[in-house]
Amino acid sequence: MRNLLFIYLLFLSAPVFAGGDTLHIAFTTQELAAYPEATEAIMKGQQSFDEREVDQALMNYQKALIELVPGFSNTDPDENPDKKNFYANTLLSKAFEGKAKTYEAIARRETGIDAFEKALTCRELIFEVDRHLAHIGKVYDPIHYDELVAQAFNLYEKTNNPSVLLRVFRSVEKCRKIRTLESLRDPSTKQIANVPVELIANLQQQKISLDQELKRYLSSKGTANETKTEEAYKAIRKTYQNALFDSKKKYPDFYRLQYDESVVTVGEIQNRISDKEEAVIAFYDTADQLYIFVIGQNGFRGRRIAKDFPIGNWVKQLRTEIQNYGNGDKVAACTGYREMAYKLYQKIVEPLGALPTSLVIIPDGVVAQLPFSALLSEQVSDCTFNKYPFMLRDHQISYHYGADLYARAAYLEHESYKNVVGFTSGRDLSAITKVMGGKVFGAKRDNFEEAAVTASLLHLSIPTQTNNEKKPWFSFQLSDDSPFLEKEIYNLNLASQMVVLSDCTLGNGTTGLLSIVQGFQYAGAQSVVTTLWKNDEGSMRTMMNDFYTQLRNGMTKDAALRSACLSLWKEKDADLCHPLHWATYIPIGDMDAVKEKNWYLYLIGIAPLVALFYFWRKYRTA
Numbered sequence: 026m027r028n029l030l031f032i033y034l035l036f037l038s039a040p041v042f043a044g045g046d047t048l049h050i051a052f053t054t055q056e057l058a059a060y061p062e063a064t065e066a067i068m069k070g071q072q073s074f075d076e077r078e079v080d081q082a083l084m085n086y087q088k089a090l091i092e093l094v095p096g097f098s099n100t101d102p103d104e105n106p107d108k109k110n111f112y113a114n115t116l117l118s119k120a121f122e123g124k125a126k127t128y129e130a131i132a133r134r135e136t137g138i139d140a141f142e143k144a145l146t147c148r149e150l151i152f153e154v155d156r157h158l159a160h161i162g163k164v165y166d167p168i169h170y171d172e173l174v175a176q177a178f179n180l181y182e183k184t185n186n187p188s189v190l191l192r193v194f195r196s197v198e199k200c201r202k203i204r205t206l207e208s209l210r211d212p213s214t215k216q217i218a219n220v221p222v223e224l225i226a227n228l229q230q231q232k233i234s235l236d237q238e239l240k241r242y243l244s245s246k247g248t249a250n251e252t253k254t255e256e257a258y259k260a261i262r263k264t265y266q267n268a269l270f271d272s273k274k275k276y277p278d279f280y281r282l283q284y285d286e287s288v289v290t291v292g293e294i295q296n297r298i299s300d301k302e303e304a305v306i307a308f309y310d311t312a313d314q315l316y317i318f319v320i321g322q323n324g325f326r327g328r329r330i331a332k333d334f335p336i337g338n339w340v341k342q343l344r345t346e347i348q349n350y351g352n353g354d355k356v357a358a359c360t361g362y363r364e365m366a367y368k369l370y371q372k373i374v375e376p377l378g379a380l381p382t383s384l385v386i387i388p389d390g391v392v393a394q395l396p397f398s399a400l401l402s403e404q405v406s407d408c409t410f411n412k413y414p415f416m417l418r419d420h421q422i423s424y425h426y427g428a429d430l431y432a433r434a435a436y437l438e439h440e441s442y443k444n445v446v447g448f449t450s451g452r453d454l455s456a457i458t459k460v461m462g463g464k465v466f467g468a469k470r471d472n473f474e475e476a477a478v479t480a481s482l483l484h485l486s487i488p489t490q491t492n493n494e495k496k497p498w499f500s501f502q503l504s505d506d507s508p509f510l511e512k513e514i515y516n517l518n519l520a521s522q523m524v525v526l527s528d529c530t531l532g533n534g535t536t537g538l539l540s541i542v543q544g545f546q547y548a549g550a551q552s553v554v555t556t557l558w559k560n561d562e563g564s565m566r567t568m569m570n571d572f573y574t575q576l577r578n579g580m581t582k583d584a585a586l587r588s589a590c591l592s593l594w595k596e597k598d599a600d601l602c603h604p605l606h607w608a609t610y611i612p613i614g615d616m617d618a619v620k621e622k623n624w625y626l627y628l629i630g631i632a633p634l635v636a637l638f639y640f641w642r643k644y645r646t647a
Contacts, residue, residue, distance in 0.1 A: 050119050063092040063116050070123045074130070082127045089120040095243035103143060105150060110243055112236035113157040118169070121151045129176065141180045145192075148173040152199060159283070160232045162225075165207060170200035171311040178316065178329050190327050191291055194318055197309045198288040198428055201389070205427060206282040208540060209547075211512055218547060219515040220279045224272060231265045238262075278547050281429075289429040291325050297432050298322045303383040307428055308373075310390025319377055328376055337391045339369055347399065348558050350605050359408040362604070366401040370416070374400060383421045383583075385616075387428055394531060396557055398422050398590070399608035410602035411594055417608075423583035424613040426543055434551070434615035442522060442619060446480035448473055450487045452528060452562060456570040457484050460577055468501075473509065483521045483550070488559075489529040489541065514544035521545075522619050523582065526555040527565060542613050552582055552614030564606040567593060576619070583616040 050071055057064050070085030083102035091097055093116055094106040102124065111117065128144035151169050159165060177193040209218040216222055235258075242258040245251045273280040294305055301322050309316040315330045346361035373392070374380075386397055398417035405413055416422065425431040445463025447454045454465045461482065466472040468487045477483055489501035501509050524545045542553045560568070568589045575585035590607040600606075 050123060052119075053115075056116055060092065060116055063089045063120070066092060067116070067120055067123055070120075070127075074123070074127055079127050079131055083124060086120050086123040086127070089116070089123075093117050093120065095240055096246055105146065108150060108153045110239070111150075111154055111157055112239055113161045113163070113232065114154070114236075115158065115163070118151050118154040118158070121147045121154065122169075125151065125172070125176070132179075138180065138183050141176070141183050145173075145176045145180050148176045149196070152196075155203075156286075157232075157236070159203070159206075160229065161236075162229045165203050167204075170203065171314075174200060174309060174311065174316060175314065178327070181327070182329075187325070190325065193316075193327060194291055194307075194325075195288055197307070197316060197318070201309065201427065202282050202288065202429075204389075205543070206279075208543065209279075209282070209515075216512070217283075218276075218279055219512055220272075220276050224276075228265075228268055228272065231261075231268055235261050235265050289432045291320055293432045294320050294428055295322055295325075297434070302381045303385070304381050305385045305387065305425075305428070305431060306377070306380075307387040308389045308392045310392060315373065315392075317373065317377060319380070321381065326378075330373065330376060334368075334372060336369075336372070339365055340391050340395050343369060343399075344394065344396070344557065347396075347604050347608065350603055351561070356408065359603075362399075363401060363405050363408075363413075366399055367404050369395070370400040370402055374402075374416070380420065382419070384423075385431060386422060386424050387426065387431065388424065393426075394557070396604065396608040396611070399604035409599075411599055413602070415604070417587060417590055421583050421587050422612075423616045424611055426546070426613065430546065430614070434617070442482045444480050445482045445484075446476045447484040448477075448487055450528075452486040453566060454484060454486055454569075456566055456573060460570065460573040470509065478518055479520065481520065481522050482525075483519070483523070484525040484527065486528045489526055490531075511541055511544050514541070515547050517548040519545070519549035521550040523552045523554065523614075524550045525569075526553065527569065528559060529556045530559055531555070531557045546614060550614070552612065552616065554582070554586065554610060554612050556609040557611060558609050560606060560609050564593065564601055567596070567601075568607065568610065579618050581616045581618045583612045586610055586612050 050067060052064050052067075066085045066089035070082045070089065073079070073082035073085060084100070087100060087102045090106055091100070093114060094110055096110065097106040105121075125144050125147035128140045128147060132140035132144055148169075152173055155163075155165055155169055173196050174193065177189070177196045181189040181193050206217065210216070217225065238254070238258040238261045242251075242254040245254040269280070269284055273284075298305065298321065303322065305318075305320040307318045307320070309318075313332050315332055315336070316327065317330065318325070318327045343362065343365040346358050346365060349358040350362065374397075384397075388395065398415065398420075400416045401414055402416060402419070403414045425434075442461060445457060445461045447457050447463065447465040448468050449465060450468040457463060458465060463482070464476070466476060485501065487501045526541070529541070542555055545553050571589035571592045572585050575588045576582065580588065590610075593607050594602040
């Protein structure tokens with residue numbers, strides 16, 4: 026009889042579509058065998074949903090939760106188990122998925138917000154379950170997070186309540202942490218940012234043991250074994266927490282992404298913003314929507330833009346047309362560029378309304394491949410580049426690859442550039458030594474590994490490529506035929522105020538974050554200036570000379586780079602105003618100025634005080 030039930034349940038796990046609102050939840054053979062009552066309840070809930078019996082569907086999903094969470098017995102579908110009692114179980118996620126879908130179907134047919142709120146609560150609980158699954162090594166399902174953000178924004182549109190928009194942003198930042206963690210995972214070894222595989226496996230196994238003991242403890246409540254199982258649970262929990270504490274000390278960034286539940290708030294970001302002429306623009310990219318948040322010192326707004334246009338192809342075409350200007354038919358390339366630059370501006374910038382002068386962009390997905398500085402705020406019909414309405418004319422633009430990284434940057438100390446180090450495979454780096462001093466080495470592994478870790482400013486003029494589908498972890502090729510892999514960057518212990526990659530090519534993939542930049546920031550670099558495509562020797566030298574001059578004079582890093590671009594536009598060669606020569610540079614991270622400590626200025630300032638004190642003492646003793 027049990028075998029017949031198993032076959033019946035397996036048959037029901039096939040997709041069921043009834044047109045309109047449909048729900049499909051599939052099960053593994055392990056789930057069917059280990060939890061037959063819970064899987065049967067979920068399947069019945071799915072069947073009731075497809076038959077439009079939403080109340081019955083909710084009752085069935087609630088029954089599954091009662092079966093799955095020991096100690097939970099509330100039959101009211103509007104109530105949910107305490108997340109403190111959650112553990113790594115994929116069926117928990119599926120039961121909440123069924124409830125969320127059912128409430129969303131109800132919400133589409135009602136005028137109130139009650140069902141919207143209940144659906145969002147279920148979506149948030151799916152995230153909590155998935156977090157436990159991630160701790161035992163399960164790969165996250167991006168659909169869950171896209172649906173969480175979508176439902177949160179649905180509630181915001183329904184209520185137009187600013188507090189709900191804060192909830193949307195919180196959901197986005199929680200999802201962004203998971204995405205960032207996954208982007209650090211080496212697909213060939215499953216290793217995460219060079220954290221030892223043994224450490225991760227040990228933590229996962231301890232988490233599995235902890236979950237098993239938690240279920241025993243919850244099941245034993247009210248019985249004679251409660252005290253004994255509680256003591257066993259607390260002992261295993263203490264061991265697990267100690268292991269987490271050790272991992273936090275050794276690998277703080279990995280711990281922050283994997284185990285730290287806190288996320289940055291809008292208020293924390295606003296505290297970091299220096300004045301009213303600065304704003305943070307944070308993107309979140311899903312399969313069919315683009316979410317954009319604008320955070321100013323005293324304001325916060327959000328937009329959702331349907332991806333009813335091929336944004337990936339547009340971004341790729343924009344970059345291709347910019348680079349084609351130096352390779353072939355300049356007129357055709359000019360026409361293609363200006364059309365794409367204006368169309369992208371219309372779609373993802375213009376809907377945001379008026380923006381202040383200084384912009385910090387937190388991109389996501391394909392937007393991470395986009396040179397915002399080269400977008401055009403108005404339509405143009407000629408190739409007179411020095412008159413183009415580039416975004417860079419009106420805005421000082423920098424980037425961050427996480428709102429939490431942006432907020433934390435406020436607490437960094439900014440010392441002088443004491444040790445400037447450059448590495449080159451042939452390009453002229455005299456612009457650095459002329460302005461900043463320092464040493465330039467050939468691109469050899471021994472030189473790099475020894476000198477890079479002590480550099481306060483590290484400039485790499487070495488052919489570098491990232492986001493390459495064929496070599497997803499390839500970083501840069503050293504001159505002794507030794508590739509320095511991206512994952513090796515995570516092992517570096519940098520103390521750099523800034524890393525400059527002036528010979529980098531970002532691949533045309535749409536994998537999202539600039540992985541090599543993330544690697545340098547993970548290794549300790551406070552900021553990175555990289556290029557999206559290779560620049561010619563002449564304009565690169567001119568740009569870098571002006572950039573470093575302004576940097577040495579005390580400008581912020583983004584202001585120094587913008588100044589270098591504007592100066593390039595004033596050169597006699599009108600073609601230098603084309604984005605090919607300047608839009609390639611992307612400043613990322615902490616943009617605060619770094620000033621030299623000129624101790625003689627302190628002495629000059631103190632000397633009059635010393636003299637006054639001397640004459641005062643002499644007068645008193647006379």
